[in-house]
Amino acid sequence: MTDLTPAADLLRTAPVFPQDMPSFEPASAPASPLPLFLEWLEAAVRSGVLAPHAVNLATVGEDGLPDARIVILKDVDASGWSVASSTDSPKGRQLAANPSAALTFFWPGLGRQVRVRGAVRVAGPEENDKDFQRRHPSARALVLAGRQSQVLETPDAVEAAVGRQLAQLEARPELGSETWAVFTVEPAVVEFWQADPERRHTRLRYTRTGDSWRTDRLWP
Structure with missing residues (x-):
């Protein structure tokens, strides 16, 4: 047998899920995914999961390859996430360029994840501005400075740009951003995944069919 590499050995011994995890009975799940998601989110908050509102947002890059990053969930209601x-x-x-996305929430302390896929709708100017104004001044200053993900010449460049924008915000607290937007993923498919110590994970998938939802149990 080939010896494991140090990385593979480390990965095999890494802790996975706790032995004590919440139960999940799909037969008693609600007819639509939103109430179940809110129940799971509240459980994550109550159990002390760090950043329970953090979510992996996956999109398609300009090169046709998948791209992903962790962002913060701003709201969720019947219209989407x-x-x-x-x-x-x-x-x-x-x-x-491609208004569709996938979201993945992962709460390892509970052995749970939720996956959402669907089309993306951009909010109107009023909603975008309200969200922007709720942000911390430093966060607004970074947005106004622009250049997100561009090559950084020197660390001092960030401080200088943010400083200039903070001065503007101090003079004009109502200053908005023409580029800030709220993106809502309108769910076509939502899957709930509950881990099991014996790897017999429980999976329930909601699929939108017109104005209602179909539910299916999935193999682990």
Whole structure:
């Protein structure tokens, strides 16, 4: 047998899920995914999961390859799951070219993940501005400075650019951003995944069919 590489050996011994995990009975799941998601999100908050609102946002890059990053969930309601970014950021440009995305929430302390896939809708100017104004001044200053994901010449360049924008915000607190946008993933498919210590994971998939949802149990 070939010896494992140090990395493979480390990965095989890494801790996985706790032995004590919540139960999940798909037969008692609601008819639509939103109430179940809110129940799981509340459980993650109550259990002390760090950044329970962090979510992996996957898009398609300009080169046709998948791209992904962790962002923060801004809101969720019957219309979908909402995140926000600048339209001139890589993800903003990718969503403009291909307005569809996938979201993945992962709460390892509970052995749970939720996957959402669907088309993306961009909010109107009023909603975008309200979200922008709720951000911390430093976060707004970074947006106004622009250049997200561009090559950084020197670390001092960030401080200088943010400083200039903070001065503008101090003089004009109502200053908005023409590029800030709220993106809502309108779900076509939502999957709930509950880990099992014996790897017999429980998976329930919701698929939108018109105005209602079909549910299917999936193999682990």
